[in-house]
Amino acid sequence: MTPELDGRSMRERMLAGDPYLADDPELVELHLRAMDLTEAFNATSARDPQRRHRLLTHLLGAIGADTEIRPPLRVDYGSHIRIGARSFVNFGLVALDVAPITIGDDVQIGTNVQLLTPTHPVDPESRRAKWEAAKPITVGDNVWLGSGTIVLAGVTIGNNTVVGAGAVVTRDLPANVVAVGNPASVARTTAPDAT
Numbered sequence: 001m002t003p004e005l006d007g008r009s010m011r012e013r014m015l016a017g018d019p020y021l022a023d024d025p026e027l028v029e030l031h032l033r034a035m036d037l038t039e040a041f042n043a044t045s046a047r048d049p050q051r052r053h054r055l056l057t058h059l060l061g062a063i064g065a066d067t068e069i070r071p072p073l074r075v076d077y078g079s080h081i082r083i084g085a086r087s088f089v090n091f092g093l094v095a096l097d098v099a100p101i102t103i104g105d106d107v108q109i110g111t112n113v114q115l116l117t118p119t120h121p122v123d124p125e126s127r128r129a130k131w132e133a134a135k136p137i138t139v140g141d142n143v144w145l146g147s148g149t150i151v152l153a154g155v156t157i158g159n160n161t162v163v164g165a166g167a168v169v170t171r172d173l174p175a176n177v178v179a180v181g182n183p184a185s186v187a188r189t190t191a192p193d194a195t
Helices: 010-015 025-042 049-059 124-128
Strands: 073-075 081-083 093-096 101-103 114-116 131-134 137-139 177-180 185-189
Touching: 010 025, 025 049, 025 073, 114 137
Parallel strands: 073 093, 081 101, 093 114, 101 137
Antiparallel strands: 177 185
């Protein structure tokens, strides 16, 4: 069943987590802006960290002090991503930020991690009409996402949690655990961070 229009812009619908059409001209323009900034960022030299940081401050909603992101980086809009201080993002992050993506302080993100907020309808008529929606992703402080981790829409990962390489996180993970597998499940608990 195709969603009904209600007077809100597609961007307003998208940010509310309601069904929207991504080919809306305003959203297309915001996406093209993000593509231009990510292309510039991905082309920077490692010898020019100031330029990299400057481009990220224009692209992202927020980036904390002493946070490093290594190119290549891929985003939908960029402006819905907030990342805390002292975090490290290795090569190849795909962060589809149709809904907010919030990454805490002191987070370690391995290579080729995917943070995927978009969802698509199961109903074939709505899907054919190109409706989609999204749910936010939250990654707590001092989390480590191993290489190849995929985090799906609507997931929250608690502080100090470690997600093993290649895991697919389909539902919330509590703080202070190690989670592995597809779908990711808790393998063991860890001691809470003393800080």
